[in-house]
Amino acid sequence: MIVDADGHLFETEEVFEEYMEPALRNYRPRLMSDDEGHNFWVVDGSTHYRRPPIPGAFNPGTGAPPGGELARYRRASVGSQTLSNVKERLEDLDKEGIDVQYLYPSFLLHINSWEDGVLGNGVCHAYNIWLAKVCAQAADRLKGVGLVCLRDPEGAAREVKRIKELGLAAVMINGTVGLKSLEHADHEPFFVEADRLRLPIAVHFSFDQTATRELFPHLFPYRVLGGILPIMAGFTSVICSGLMERYPKLRFAFLEGGCSWVAAYTERMDDHFENPRYNARQLISRSPSEYLNSGRIFFGCEGNEGSLSRVVQELGEDKLMYSSDYPHADRTEGTARILRGRDDLSESAKKKIMEENARRFYRI
Numbered sequence: 375m376i377v378d379a380d381g382h383l384f385e386t387e388e389v390f391e392e393y394m395e396p397a398l399r400n401y402r403p404r405l406m407s408d409d410e411g412h413n414f415w416v417v418d419g420s421t422h423y424r425r426p427p428i429p430g431a432f433n434p435g436t437g438a439p440p441g442g443e444l445a446r447y448r449r450a451s452v453g454s455q456t457l458s459n460v461k462e463r464l465e466d467l468d469k470e471g472i473d474v475q476y477l478y479p480s481f482l483l484h485i486n487s488w489e490d491g492v493l494g495n496g497v498c499h500a501y502n503i504w505l506a507k508v509c510a511q512a513a514d515r516l517k518g519v520g521l522v523c524l525r526d527p528e529g530a531a532r533e534v535k536r537i538k539e540l541g542l543a544a545v546m547i548n549g550t551v552g553l554k555s556l557e558h559a560d561h562e563p564f565f566v567e568a569d570r571l572r573l574p575i576a577v578h579f580s581f582d583q584t585a586t587r588e589l590f591p592h593l594f595p596y597r598v599l600g601g602i603l604p605i606m607a608g609f610t611s612v613i614c615s616g617l618m619e620r621y622p623k624l625r626f627a628f629l630e631g632g633c634s635w636v637a638a639y640t641e642r643m644d645d646h647f648e649n650p651r652y653n654a655r656q657l658i659s660r661s662p663s664e665y666l667n668s669g670r671i672f673f674g675c676e677g678n679e680g681s682l683s684r685v686v687q688e689l690g691e692d693k694l695m696y697s698s699d700y701p702h703a704d705r706t707e708g709t710a711r712i713l714r715g716r717d718d719l720s721e722s723a724k725k726k727i728m729e730e731n732a733r734r735f736y737r738i
Contacts, residue, residue: 376710377732378467380578380629380674380697381475384438384455385482385501393500401493402500403481405438413438415481418490428591437481450701460511467515470700471710476517476736477505478546478629480702484580486548491526495533498522502533506540517736518542519576524551524561531563534573543736544574544627549608553585556611569621574735577608579630605631606639613662614643614654618670627735629674629697634681636673637688640666666693672735675727677713678706691723695732 390402403417414421415437453459454466457477467475479485482501488494498521505518520537522530522545537545545568547556554560556577568575579601586603590596605628611617612626643662647654658665665671667690674697675682686694696713699705706712713719713728732738 375473376471376696376714376728377738378470378472378475378698378700378710379627379672379695379732379735380478380576381472381700382478382480382702383457384480384701386438386456386458389504390497390500393503394496395499398493398496401496403497417488418493437483455701457508457516460508460516464512464515466700470698470708471714472698472700474515474517474738475698475700476519476543476732477509478519478576478578479521482521483546483578484548485521485523486525486551487580488523488525489552491523492529494523495526495529498533499536502537502540502542506542509542519544519546521546522564524548524564527561527563530561531567534564534567534571538571538573544576546576546578547608548580549577549604549606549611549628550580555615556608557615557617565617565621565624569623572623572737574625574627574737576627576629577605577612580604602631602635605629606635609636609639610643612671613640613665614657616657618665618668619658625670625672625735627672627674627695630699631674632679633673633675633685633689633694634679636666637685669734672731676706677709677711677716682716683718686719686723686727691720691726692731692734694727695735696728 387403387405391399394402401418403415405413406416406421407413450466451459451462454462457463467473479501482497485494485498502520505520509516509518520533520540520542522533522537524530524547534545549556551558551561581600586600587596590599609628618624640663646652647658647661669692672693672695675685675694676697676699696710698709710728713724716724719727
């Protein structure tokens with residue numbers, strides 16, 4: 375059995391038109407299109423979609439299914455991408471060799487960067503209700519991961535309770551919240567409620583890290599650092615700042631940030647922990663590697679990663695979860711079958727990566 379721990383969907387305007395509460399519906403996200411068929415979102419009267427300041431600068435107009443002629447270049451149908459046709463999504467999963475898929479957003483991956491947290495949680499609330507209803511159409515194969523906006527921590531705590539009531543499998547956050555780290559005292563209401571409800575927390579890649587974008591306006595260096603930096607910041611918060619001790623019922627997964635960096639970074643953490651000049655024991659009582667090996671920390675990996683066998687040797691078999699990134703354009707197709715056919719991984723490792731570790735994280 376192959377469990378995809380990190381699949382995706384593209385949101386549509388209908389989600390917010392139908393499910394946002396009346397007081398906020400007028401401020402819902404809206405789609406606009408350019409003449410070439412690029413769709414882009416407008417939120418709270420603003421958008422990042424603008425003329426690039428330099429050639430090659432990032433233009434985040436891809437958080438929605440493309441329109442016009444561009445639509446035919448996508449490898450999945452619009453119905454499959456948006457889950458407006460669940461049958462088409464299931465047919466695509468069959469082609470990929472995936473039995474169960476956990477669903478994350480695309481446009482709303484960056485929800486924790488929104489300045490208006492009340493509006494953010496209103497959008498999350500609508501999305502969570504819609505996602506639960508869609509997943510119910512194929513409950514044995516499609517599993518939803520709920521969203522909160524940590525810019526409004528009290529609202530995020532209330533939404534965590536709704537996520538649990540809706541039967542969604544986990545809650546997604548980003549590794550940073552604007553310029554605040556996850557362990558910031560403002561976020562305590564969210565973590566208290568997630569811990570009380572034993573809801574797994576997925577710290578997912580976010581492509582809207584302002585400081586990195588200002589450092590590197592060109593897409594290439596920004597994409598290299600902008601994707602991994604928030605994940606590493608979130609990992610640092612969880613491992614080095616006492617979150618695992620304060621909230622002992624929580625499990626964390628770090629998704630779409632790769633896994634080849636984890637062993638070297640943890641070694642660096644351990645080295646600093648043992649050096650008395652850094653006063654690590656003011657924050658944590660055990661070494662970072664002990665937290666890493668506690669059974670509460672997981673990472674996403676793709677089936678075609680060249681360093682995967684080395685990472686398994688360094689981290690062990692019980693921390694990695696297969697992730698397809700379907701249907702995003704920069705993924706490799708068929709990675710589930712690639713993973714199943716690899717001869718540099720033991721059968722035990724493959725079974726854990728493809729199924730058992732995801733079962734433990736999501737508590738299937």
